[in-house]
Amino acid sequence: xxIPLQLRDEQPLPTIADRDLELLLLGALIAADTAHTENAxxxxxVFGRVDPGDFLGPHARAFYEAMRTxxxxxxxxxxxxxxxxxxxxxxRWIDGQLVDAVEQAPEHLLEHYADQVTDLATRRRLADAxxxxxxxxxxxxxxxxxxxxxxxALDQVAIRSSGAAVVRCMADIKPExxxxxxxxxxxxxxxxxxxxxxxxxKSTVALDIAARxxxxxxxxxxxxxxxxxxxxxxxxxxEDDPADTIRPRLDAAGADPRRIYIIEAIRRRDSGEGTExxxxxxxxIAELERVVDQIGGVRLIIIDPITAxxxxxxxxxxxxxxxxxxxxxxxxxxxxxxxxxxxxLRKGGGQAIHQVxxxxxxxxxxxxxMAFSADPExxxxxxxxxxxxxxxxxxxxxxxRIETPVEQNIxxxxxxxxxxxLSAEDALNGGGQGDRSExxxxxxWLKTQLADGPIxxxxxxxxxxxxxxxxxxLKRAKRDLGIVSGKTGFGEAGxxxxxxxxxxxxxxxxxxxxxxxxxxxxxxxWRPNLEDAGEDSEVRI
Numbered sequence: 001x002x003i004p005l006q007l008r009d010e011q012p013l014p015t016i017a018d019r020d021l022e023l024l025l026l027g028a029l030i031a032a033d034t035a036h037t038e039n040a041x042x043x044x045x046v047f048g049r050v051d052p053g054d055f056l057g058p059h060a061r062a063f064y065e066a067m068r069t070x071x072x073x074x075x076x077x078x079x080x081x082x083x084x085x086x087x088x089x090x091x092r093w094i095d096g097q098l099v100d101a102v103e104q105a106p107e108h109l110l111e112h113y114a115d116q117v118t119d120l121a122t123r124r125r126l127a128d129a130x131x132x133x134x135x136x137x138x139x140x141x142x143x144x145x146x147x148x149x150x151x152x153a154l155d156q157v158a159i160r161s162s163g164a165a166v167v168r169c170m171a172d173i174k175p176e177x178x179x180x181x182x183x184x185x186x187x188x189x190x191x192x193x194x195x196x197x198x199x200x201x202k203s204t205v206a207l208d209i210a211a212r213x214x215x216x217x218x219x220x221x222x223x224x225x226x227x228x229x230x231x232x233x234x235x236x237x238x239e240d241d242p243a244d245t246i247r248p249r250l251d252a253a254g255a256d257p258r259r260i261y262i263i264e265a266i267r268r269r270d271s272g273e274g275t276e277x278x279x280x281x282x283x284x285i286a287e288l289e290r291v292v293d294q295i296g297g298v299r300l301i302i303i304d305p306i307t308a309x310x311x312x313x314x315x316x317x318x319x320x321x322x323x324x325x326x327x328x329x330x331x332x333x334x335x336x337x338x339x340x341x342x343x344x345l346r347k348g349g350g351q352a353i354h355q356v357x358x359x360x361x362x363x364x365x366x367x368x369x370m371a372f373s374a375d376p377e378x379x380x381x382x383x384x385x386x387x388x389x390x391x392x393x394x395x396x397x398x399x400x401r402i403e404t405p406v407e408q409n410i411x412x413x414x415x416x417x418x419x420x421x422l423s424a425e426d427a428l429n430g431g432g433q434g435d436r437s438e439x440x441x442x443x444x445w446l447k448t449q450l451a452d453g454p455i456x457x458x459x460x461x462x463x464x465x466x467x468x469x470x471x472x473x474l475k476r477a478k479r480d481l482g483i484v485s486g487k488t489g490f491g492e493a494g495x496x497x498x499x500x501x502x503x504x505x506x507x508x509x510x511x512x513x514x515x516x517x518x519x520x521x522x523x524x525x526w527r528p529n530l531e532d533a534g535e536d537s538e539v540r541i
Contacts, residue, residue, distance in 0.1 A: 050118055129150075185395050193366040221395075289331050
């Protein structure tokens, strides 16, 4: 059954196409054929997946058909041979737009361009099917026949959009170790996220990292930059001025500015000299790749904030975000360049990784991530904690301040020595230094209460409430100390108790005798009759 493109008096739907993508696919095919003979399997896979009917542009469609014919005959894609298989108008088109496309299209994005072209073709077919279904809904003899014809139309789209699986045997894959730019935090060839609310200095921290990479200087946790040698850095910054903010921050961080480059805009090739537009991850990955290769030795790409470079894509839609990040990862991985994406956090609590703003695909695509928060007890102190680490043990948190020396007019990051014992959830959900202090006090209090032996669980909870400790803090103290829950007796007569782990009583008694506990006045709870106080009893001491 053939679905008409336009039926009756219906208004035509907007054209769903991107002719630049069609050009890039053709250019990537020729580039792949020119680059490596090993690409033959990749080229053949694309020819099997992409149909000439997937192209909307008539010249692109004719040229693609000629390419497939030449490939079958010669297992190669020489331009002159392909040109001999097309008509004169298409041949002239080769000398113009296609030659530019071959220069612009990186061969490693071949599969990405093929996916995009077939995706747009499927959307066009769905739009055509929708028009067809609207027509048969009013013209079919019965609703049942209309439904059957509608199913057939949609089945055509589903069958045509099916792809071919790419399969590799694991025995053919050579295991490789993870390479790190900043060990445990930022991996080479992968995406890392720096997330935090405004005013916490995350952009300044990103530039501090850039400065360390540019000079080969070690990181604040005493780990070394990859190889210990200086490397080049590329910046994309949509919020800070290069002259009055970025360069002064880099100078304050001790950077080597000769190794740091910023992409300020993309100059349009079709709109005259001097016309510029913002960089877009959706359309300019090939240009970013060209810049990376031209500079050479790039080990870090910082995008700040990454949501400013989405172009027309919706950064809250998972599929569109993945479509942006896939070619970015394809660029970074073979070149061993780490990509650091700076972004914001949404308001509200919950699990730290879920607070990253926008689609969950941002956090899902990142292999590591750090979150930034303020210390509630010290307004100048900032905390950086790990919110995600899929490829290494979770790195310790670090604390820092943004200091502005008298001789400078711009702030620089001053890191504290040593790690901090604080989780990302506690840091982001109000559990800063104050919450940590309460936990330390609660642990000391609990050790004092249990120094002489087990105590009924309910009695402990009641006394903790009277002494000002929240149930959440008491549970954390219990967990950290390894408190043992036990039951004495059987059935309804059984009572739940808490006790220190083996060896804990002696340590707690020694601490009390040395006068180090902050709770001398309350002392341990007195239990004249342990059986009278169980987990469910309302014992008040």
